[in-house]
Structures are given as structure tokens and as C-alpha cells.
Amino acid sequence: MRHTSTAYVLALIVALIGCKSDVDTNMVTPTPGNPSGGAGMPTGKVYLFMPEDLVATDSAAQVTARYTDPTKRYAHGILGDPIEAGGLFVTRKGKSYHYKLDEAYVFEDLRPRLADVDNDGELEFITIQTSLTMGASVAIYKIKDEKLQPYTASPFIGRPSRWLNIAAISDLDEDGKIEIAWVQTPHIGGILRIARVQNGALDLVDEVSGVSNHRIGSRNLCLSVLTTSAEGKTLYLPTNQYDKIRGFQLIQNRIQLVDSVVLAVDANRPLADQHNFLSPLPDRNCIFVK
Ligand SMILES: [Ca+2]
Ligand SMILES: [Ca+2]
Numbered sequence: 001m002r003h004t005s006t007a008y009v010l011a012l013i014v015a016l017i018g019c020k021s022d023v024d025t026n027m028v029t030p031t032p033g034n035p036s037g038g039a040g041m042p043t044g045k046v047y048l049f050m051p052e053d054l055v056a057t058d059s060a061a062q063v064t065a066r067y068t069d070p071t072k073r074y075a076h077g078i079l080g081d082p083i084e085a086g087g088l089f090v091t092r093k094g095k096s097y098h099y100k101l102d103e104a105y106v107f108e109d110l111r112p113r114l115a116d117v118d119n120d121g122e123l124e125f126i127t128i129q130t131s132l133t134m135g136a137s138v139a140i141y142k143i144k145d146e147k148l149q150p151y152t153a154s155p156f157i158g159r160p161s162r163w164l165n166i167a168a169i170s171d172l173d174e175d176g177k178i179e180i181a182w183v184q185t186p187h188i189g190g191i192l193r194i195a196r197v198q199n200g201a202l203d204l205v206d207e208v209s210g211v212s213n214h215r216i217g218s219r220n221l222c223l224s225v226l227t228t229s230a231e232g233k234t235l236y237l238p239t240n241q242y243d244k245i246r247g248f249q250l251i252q253n254r255i256q257l258v259d260s261v262v263l264a265v266d267a268n269r270p271l272a273d274q275h276n277f278l279s280p281l282p283d284r285n286c287i288f289v290k
Pocket of ligand 2: 170172176
């Protein structure tokens with residue numbers, strides 16, 4: 001489904017002279033919109049951006065990622081409106097790339113996350129991708145052979161209207177490989193899952209129940225904090241009751257509870273602002289919309 005209402009469609013007309021490496025193969029039908037150009041955008045193409053149009057940018061400003069192709073084809077609305085994304089648009093070093101999902105999927109998310117998950121020196125794009133019939137998954141995209149394409153993903157939860165929220169992308173046990181932590185079904189009894197990126201796959205390492213990192217309708221996805229100390233990294237998350245936060249470490253492939261703090265958590269504010277964490281790690285993938 002495509003929407004032409006300029007109330008929530010921001011179309012981008014691009015006129016960047018010298019950008020000749022557009023490898024987009026799924027150009028969105030041009031519609032009237034805001035003709036605001038931007039660095040790294042392909043010449044003469046028009047993309048449908050999301051109403052919020054949140055853009056992830058790396059620290060060196062070489063890579064950007066945002067969602068495109070707004071759609072109402074998935075009637076879940078867990079992130080505050082009925083509009084989800086049908087495409088992913090990425091720029092890297094002046095080149096642009098676009099991946100459009102099959103109609104059976106949406107990105108049920110606010111902004112892609114950037115991280116080098118396979119230690120090859122290039123950033124990947126970590127998304128929450130949902131099957132209309134099987135619910136959400138963590139899905140990683142990568143530029144390979146000059147095309148933006150799926151890299152690996154977690155299994156879908158298994159039924160529609162089941163979502164997850166990513167909590168951390170980091171080498172949690174400091175073994176050299178990146179883990180991704182997420183809370184599956186944070187609204188109905190959340191399960192912390194940690195999976196490791198290795199051999200081109202996302203392998204589940206361990207899981208524990210009893211935590212949450214999102215409230216229905218909220219646009220705050222930032223209810224986790226990662227801290228570091230001589231004892232390792234600790235991932236903090238609220239309990240399902242939002243009356244405590246719990247700290248977990250990944251030790252010998254097991255999620256271990258290492259800290260618990262009584263705290264009345266406000267689900268609509270970043271967790272980092274609600275407690276005096278010792279040595280919190282900065283998180284550019286923390287997504288918070290007021
Ligand atoms: Ca990489
Ligand atoms: Ca690791």
C-alpha cells in the first residue's frame with residue numbers, strides 16, 4: 001500500500017551532482033512532497049520517508065540509515081501509529097542503497113541501528129522486521145557486492161501481533177564476537193534473549209524471563225543501559241512490573257543476574273536518565289522520540 005498524503009509522507013527529490021553510484025533497484029513511485037535534498041542522496045530519485053524520518057548516522061558521518069516506504073499493511077500499531085516501514089534506505093561514502101521488503105513484511109521500528117556486527121570494518125544495519133503472519137524478528141542488513149541485502153536474522157516470534165525491542169548491540173562477554181540482546185514480547189511478559197553473531201548467523205546463546213523494555217504505544221525504545229567495569233559488561237533492564245531494574249551479565253554463555261535496584265521506572269523516558277549508573281557506555285543506537 002502506498003500513501004500519497006503529504007501529512008505524513010516526506011518525499012525527497014535529490015539533485016546531488018556527482019553522485020553516480022546509485023545502486024537502488026527498487027525505486028519508489030515519485031509523489032509530490034518536500035523537495036529537500038541531502039548529502040549522499042541519488043540524483044533524480046524520489047523516496048517516501050517515514051513521518052518521523054529518524055536517521056541513524058555513524059560517528060564519522062560516513063554512513064546513514066533510515067526507513068522508507070510507509071505502509072498500513074500491518075494492523076498492530078505498537079509504536080504509536082498505524083504506519084510501519086516497507087523499505088530501508090542507506091547511504092555510505094556518497095553511494096546510496098535501497099531495499100524494499102516483500103509485502104508480507106514490515107519494519108516495525110523507528111530507526112535502524114548501526115554496528116559492525118561481524119568485525120569486517122563495515123557497519124551493518126540492525127532492524128526489527130516483522131512478518132505479517134509470524135510477528136517480529138531481529139534482522140540484519142549488509143552492503144555486499146554493492147547491494148543492500150539481508151545478512152542474517154533471528155526467527156520470527158511465531159504469531160502476528162508479537163513484537164520485540166532490541167536492548168543492546170555489543171560484545172557483551174568480551175570474547176571478540178558481537179552479541180545482540182533483545183526483549184521478546186515486552187508487553188505480555190518479556191524474555192531477554194541474547195544471540196551471538198558468528199559464521200554469518202545470529203545464534204541464540206541464552207534467555208531469561210521477567211524483564212520489559214517497552215510499553216504499548218510508546219516511542220521510547222531506550223529502556224536499557226549497558227555499563228562496564230572490571231567485572232565485565234552489565235545490561236540493565238526494567239522488570240515487567242517497572243518497579244525494579246535488573247543487571248545481567250553474559251558469563252560462559254549464561255545470562256546471570258548480578259544486580260537488582262528498586263526503581264519506579266517511567267517507560268516514556270530513557271532509562272539512562274532515571275538512575276545514576278556507574279560507567280554507562282554511550283549508546284548511539286538508543287532510540288527515543290518524545
Ligand atoms: Ca561489519
Ligand atoms: Ca561476545
